[in-house]
Amino acid sequence: MKILKKVLLVLVILIALIAVIALILPSEVAVERSITINASPASIYEEVANLRKTGKWSPWDLKDPNITYVFSGPESGVGAKKKWSSEHEEVGNGTQEVIEAIPNQKVRTELYFGGFDEPSYANFTLEENGDATEVTWTLEGDMGSNPIFKIMGLFMDSMVGPAYEEGLANLKSRVESKPIFTADISVTTAEPINYLAIRETFDVTNPETIGPRMGEIYGQLLGYINKNGVMGAGQPMSVYINLNETGWEADVAIPVADPGEVSDESISVGQTPGGKVVKAIHMGDYNKLDDTHKQLQAYMQFNELEANGQGYEIYVSDPTESDTSQWRTDVYYPIK
Missing domain, CATH: 3.30.530.20 (START domain)
Structure with a gap:
């Protein structure tokens, strides 16, 4: 009985100490x-x-x-x-x-x-x-x-x-250990873009031919859009189909609200995938876009991001602007 009383007394003292601690701490x-x-x-x-x-x-x-x-x-x-x-x-x-x-x-x-x-x-x-x-x-x-x-x-x-x-x-x-990125790169979301396009393969070993040919295609697309009352829905763009060291195959495109029935066999209808994308803002001459693409690819590799469809470029600025440093191109890579 005495041992039990001592045990109870110790427990009471411990509880009292804990209560005091609770007040002080x-x-x-x-x-x-x-x-x-x-x-x-x-x-x-x-x-x-x-x-x-x-x-x-x-x-x-x-x-x-x-x-x-x-x-x-x-x-x-x-x-x-x-x-x-x-x-x-x-x-x-x-x-x-x-x-x-x-x-x-x-x-x-x-x-x-x-x-x-x-x-x-x-x-x-x-x-x-x-x-x-x-x-x-x-x-x-x-x-x-x-x-x-x-x-x-x-x-x-x-x-x-x-x-x-x-x-x-x-x-x-x-x-x-992160690669150095000079382009403004971010992960964001993008809405799907409907577009009318003409597919073309460009010779990257002769870059001086690319701009004039794209200009011809945009002229043809705009002519079709104006003639058929199609409503444009954004800046000119191009969608990558196949890229290699010597050739660049792309859909040279103009966004539209509703492409409708296309009567010109040389013009196709397409849509970019919506959802998550890695986006880079490229400022400067188009001839330096390759470096921005390499930075985007390095960014995806470093962050273990997996591609999910064809990438595309949107030419935000008017290329007739004489100061090429003000040319803006937004580059998108859809990701999972």
Whole structure:
């Protein structure tokens, strides 16, 4: 009986201590780690603002090869959301959503972990420092009034900090190995485009012949459109059919609202695939478009993006503009 009383007394004391701890300990916890990355803020921002890319460097994403994701919202920035599910004890289940995004400066996400009702917040801040960027990754959380959770909060830095260091090292390695892109490249969505076209094969070893021939084709297409009352629906374009070192086969095209029945056998009807695309904005002479295509292909390879249909170019600017640096061409590669 005396032993039981002593045990009960110890339990009462422990409960009292825990209650006192619950009153004294703060409920808020914070973890912070930083690293210097030899890259521009823009190059880093696109990795942390796009939740689809965190699987390439996040230590938790890399722990479980069988982790599953459901993505929603935009590709990047505010509203982008990721839901994950894993049987790995260190990964578990949860959601993450971008709630603030200042391009090339800051990304703030809201996290809900399985078993916790209160959200946590992770922040990335990017501060340019010469040719490098200081990247700071923080975690903010509220452990609530539960004394056990408050005690856990005391060890949060030692539990999460090493993983943050690993993640930042992974991010640094990924960004510093990234190809340099001078073109403005992004992943976005595009609507399908109906078009009328004439298919032609160009000799890329004689580039001076390409422009005049495309001009002839556009003239023929415009003549047909005007004669038959077809409504145009955009800037001139070309759709790649086959590309090789010496030849370029393409549908030289003009977008239309409704092609209707085509009476000219030399003119065909086509449609670009809608959905996700990689888009590059090329500024300058058409003769330098090949470099933009190579950058797009390198971007797709680096980000492991798979093509999903024929690419196409839209000639946004009027080529009669004498200043070729103002010529704009939007290049699209449909992806899965």
